[in-house]
Amino acid sequence: MFNKIIFLFFVILLIFKTLKINKQWETFVHGWYTPTDISDDYDNMKLYDALGVDKLATQEEIKKAYRKLSKKYHPDKMKDQSQNNRFNEIAEAYEILGDEDKRRVYDEQGFEAAKNMDTNKMNTDPSDHFSMYETFFGGGFKKEEIKKAPNLTIHIDLNLEQLYNGELFSVEFTRDVNCLRMDECIVKRKECSGKGYVTVTQQVAPGFIMQNKKRDDNCIDKQKGWKRNCSYCPNGMQEEQAVNLTLEIEKGMKNNDKIIFEKKGKQEIGYENGDVIFIIQTKKHKTYERINNDLHQFYQISLKDALLGFSKNIEHISGSTININKQSITHHNEILKVHNKGMPIKNTNRYGDLYIKFLIQFPESLTNKQKEVIADIL
Known part of the structure; x- marks a missing residue:
């Protein structure tokens, strides 16, 4: 009589397992019947612990736990960036336990078997955790990667x-x-x-x-x-x-x-x-070289002008002319700075400066009389 009662008990458990009447009964049945092809990484509480729920938790309880913990440990709220791993653990646990099929495989065969059901493994792409978070909450913390055609x-x-x-x-x-x-x-x-x-x-x-x-x-x-x-x-x-x-x-x-x-x-x-x-x-300019907001140019003068001084009107890039008046001796490669005659400084009313480098044009030859005059002067 006792053997018949035990036999009947196991038959009832098997019926509950087959019909999947209740997830708690199914888990209870798994306690009596565990498949033999369990992977070596099998840990039937690791993901449940990550969400702080027990193995008999309903899907609604799992969802509620994920909602609470993911908000608490979301990186946008955490000052300590080392807590990012905690957020990833929570997301990874819900990715499997929140899916009834994956949860069943996890309970029976372990973590790797459940994870291999999906090509997009969350441990290889942490950004997927944010995508799942967005899907779950429908907004809130946003880490959106916009798909954009090439520029x-x-x-x-x-x-x-x-x-x-x-x-x-x-x-x-x-x-x-x-x-x-x-x-x-x-x-x-x-x-x-x-x-x-x-x-x-x-x-x-x-x-x-x-x-x-x-x-x-x-x-x-x-x-x-x-x-x-x-x-x-x-x-x-x-x-x-x-x-x-x-x-x-x-x-x-x-x-x-x-x-x-x-x-x-x-x-x-x-x-x-x-x-x-x-x-x-x-484009390369025939007269000016631009360096930041300044303009640089060369300007040739005669030896006479270099020695005696000069006053000349020089055409400027603006279209107007500027007067250069220099009455002292000018040396070869000497540079004269003209304020506010460079390029406009964008979004301001200011200008850079103009730098003029003088090149002295020496005569190719001198007459004897010119030589005597120069010798008398010097």
Whole structure:
């Protein structure tokens, strides 16, 4: 009679396990029946301890524990950055225990078996913990990585006069844009894991699933594919479009300064538009060399002017003239500094300085009379 009672007891437990009536009963049954193919890393309490719940916890209790702990240990709230590992542990525990299928595999076969059910392993990409946090809370602490199409970079050659005076002009270029009726050519493909890749799932052993990514150019985004030979977009996903933009060259802009037009660049399906970036390149000037906000130039004078002094009007980059008056002896390679005659300093009312280096033009020969005069003077 006693043996029949025990037999009946085990039959009832087995029925509860098979029908999965209650997770607590299922865990209780696991206490009587544990599979033999458990991995060496098996620890049936490690993840439960990370969330501070017991093994009989319901899914609602697990979710509540994750909500509380992830807020408490989120890196944006923690002054001690060493606590980041605690946040990752909490997220990793919920990633498995919050999924009934993964939780079952974890209880039966251990951590590695549960982790291998998903290609995107959280221990290899900690940023996934933030993605899961965002999905769970629907906002709050945001660590968002925006997918963006490549930027279009265009170099423009400008002379010093344009950079001194400022200028407005138009630039026309072509960019790749999405086909106008691309939505008609997009089909749902669950196996697409992102742009250019599909996820292939294989069962390598009982309880062990391997997922690999393979190249597939027809995948354009997660779970989205491109319909080949789609009549709505006969030239493919992309087509060229002419764009005209007006550039404002500010006074005082420098070599390698950038003018950025946000989201005016290349388009790609599933991505935010790229930017158009114009990079200023300064043409070589026949008179001036620019060093930061200062201008440098050479100026030739005769030996007579060098000795006796001179007053000359010099044409300036602004289009006006400046008077140089020097009545003392001028030495070869001597430099004269003229204040506020350099380049405009961007976003100010100030200017750099102009540096004039004098080059003395010596006569190729002297007459005897000239030599006698010079000898008498010296």
